Amino acid sequence: MTAPSLDVRGLAYAYPDGHQALFGVDLTVERGERVALLGPNGAGKTTLVLHLNGILTGGAGGVTVAGLPVGKKHLAEIRRKVGIVFQDPDDQLFMPTVREDVAFGPAAAGVRGAELEAVVRRALERVGMERYADRPPHHLSFGQRRRVAVATVLAMEPEILVLDEPSSNLDPASRRELADILRSLDVTVLMVTHDLPYALELCPRAVILSEGVIAADGRTGEILADGELMARHRLELPFGFVPSSVA
Ligand SMILES: Nc1ncnc2c1ncn2[C@@H]1O[C@H](COP(=O)(O)OP(=O)(O)OP(=O)(O)O)[C@@H](O)[C@H]1O
Known part of the structure; x- marks a missing residue:
């Protein structure tokens, strides 16, 4: 049996100022799932995400990624997998060209020459940005830069792709194009978002994190349709949006 892409067990965390942000989070994401992480401002979503690749450590409980415990010992491998x-x-983009930005991670991991070129080409193809390889990132539109940022991560062949508000600042066409790209990827996805229709469109499963605990975990359509649950956790659908449970 393959280990889940992500397994969070009893994760609790207080910031150095004493503010407790997570109170024992349990979350398992199986390989190939796409899961939306929902929750109001201040719920602890970013705090949870920062534990997935060891940016934050030191609380109670633990995280494993594809069976590997997140911690100092495996940090380089964990950062590649998450x-x-x-x-x-x-x-995320700081090099003179798109190609160099996408090559940065694999090159740091020791990939060289023709193999590196192939990795970069493949990652850019997956987000439909291969024609922009020689352009400076700052000459691209915001939507294009977001796609390149996704490519920089895909170039590392991650076990799990974690996206923080992927639809923010995108026009409707760019939003749809990114959704098509994300759906086409054969990778586990955890998507933090306040864009509930986007969560429904892309993620069959949703988890509500609220006040540092998992308050709901189920089919996205069913969660969004539960008005009482949504209101309790300060989640509001856009005016006129009627969720169906077909995701
Ligand atoms: N560096 C910090 N020091 C102390 N408290 C913090 C720190 N960062 C976040 N917090 C607190 O931890 C709680 C969780 O914050 P977090 O950023 O994880 O929430 P979030 O769900 O990502 O919110 P948002 O939707 O607004 O991005 C909040 O109460 C926040 O004020």
Whole structure:
């Protein structure tokens, strides 16, 4: 039996100022699942995500990625396996060209020459950005930069792709194109989002994190249709949006 892509057990965490952000989170994501992580502002979503690749450590409980415990011992391998796409692509793109940005991670991991070229080409093809390889990232549109940011992570062949608000600042066409790309990827996805229709469109399963605990875990359509549950956790659908449970 293959280990789940992600297994979070009893994760509790207080920031150094004493503020307790997580109170014992349990979450298992099987290989190939796409899961939306929902929850109001301040629920602990970012705190949880920062534990997945060991940026935050030191609380109670633990995280394993594909069976590997997240911790100092395996940090390089964990960082390769957990690809985080941050909300602002400019936090992730810093090289003179798109090609160099996508090559950066694999090159640091020792990939060279023709193999490196192939890895970069493949990653850019997966997000439909191969024609932009020689362009400076800052000459691209925001939506294009987000796709390149996804490619920089895919180039590492991650076990799990973690996306922080992937649809933010995208126009409707870019939003749909990114959804098509994410659906086409054969990778486990954990998507943090306040965009509930996007969660429904992309993720069959959703988890609500609220006040540092998992408050609900189930089919996205059913969760979004549960008005009482949604209201209790300050989640609101856009006006006129009627969720169906077909995701
Ligand atoms: N560096 C920090 N020091 C102390 N408390 C923090 C720190 N970062 C976050 N917190 C607190 O921890 C709690 C969880 O914050 P977190 O950023 O994980 O929430 P979130 O669900 O990602 O929210 P949002 O939807 O607004 O991004 C909040 O109460 C927040 O104020």
